[in-house]
Amino acid sequence: MVTTNQLIVIKGTRHGLTLYLDDSCSFHDLYVELDRALSTDYMDTEDSMITVTVQLGNRYLHKEQKDKLRDLIRSKHKLVVQSMESNVVSKQDALQWKEDSEVQVRTKTVRSGQVLEVTGDLLLIGDVNPGGKVIATGNVFVLGNLRGIAHAGVEGNTAAVIVASYMDPVQLRIADFLSRAPDYESAGVYMECGYIDESKKIVIDRLQVLTKIRPELSGFGRSVLNG
Template sequence: MIVNKQLITIKGTREGLTLYIDDSCSFSDMLKELDQVLSTKYTDKDEPMITVTIQLGNRYLHKEQEEELREVIRRKNKLVVQSIESNVILKKQALDWMEDSEIKTITKIVRSGQVLEVTGDLLLVGDVNPGAKIVATGNIFVLGSLRGVAHAGVDGNRDAVIVASYMEPSQLRIADYISRSPDYESEGVSMECGFIDGAKSKIVIDRLQVLSQKRPDLNGFERRILHG
């Protein structure tokens, strides 16, 4: 006896519904079964609005296919797609992600008037002189003196941090926050870090040791940088 394989699995959560879709079936078979399943379960107009999260597994959908999938769900009463999630991304997206998460190691002195910009995290082995500026989309680590301007998380990453062997910047920036009244002594301090304190809504400077508590998501390589 042939038993048809179930292509759609529905699980209810506090946030709504999660649809787990078999990633080995054809797209047309998946749409057909999805329409049948939803038609038998979610047709009551008196039901409150339900958000739907779709888990595709190892399946990638083109924009046209994604719109077809959304349309099947939109036709049902009180169902709205919250997100469509997949384990698969395009090669370009993967390369962009790798570039954005990569640590760029540069050995040089950034002199007055110079601007050093990188995508991802910056590990600068050298000094940042007054009048110089360093910029990164991720974190900034300076194994040297930071006396110029440092801007981490330039694309809006408020979890980014700035670390320096000797911290005496003219200005610190993290995402859209600017350090206008730095919390450090005028002569500078050794082995300090700057990060956004959400409770205080500002950039604070603190001992390097607190960073593991403030930003526990720093990866292993960054931890080796911080702890030697």
């Protein structure tokens, strides 16, 4: 099903509807045309709720404008807005994304009782002693001995990883997942990584596996992994 208007293109798929909205006209004209486009008779034949994805193109909408479009779409028959997607972000969102994706380099030893916390990826050139703790919203790379606590993906990023030159931690955490040191005495391991596997458990494995299980690691990440 494809409905084409001057400013609106509606495409039906097995997952619902996708609305492609013109990104060059005024918001008022877009709103009026969308109201007209969603008033067609074919909507009345649906027996269940229809999910809608809105593609905004190169148009940026403020919260009030998004709410207005959502209210309009929801008022039509049995439509539910699933998402609104745009190629444009605000300066604030762009700066936040930049901060979240940056690598924070620290050269120090995190001693017992100390906590080192960063936004983005952490590259620690130094050791984490027992009783010390490092925290990052992204990945944690320790070019040294990890003998304390490391928490990666602290805001819920389950794809985050923890890498250490020497892995002998008291505790590893990724997002809300936890892995403690074994109750029995065991030796640490060199050039290892921790990640969440398909069974939703934190596992420690050879560093080389990251290129397969986390191919999205690129740029700086690849240089760290490949030495």
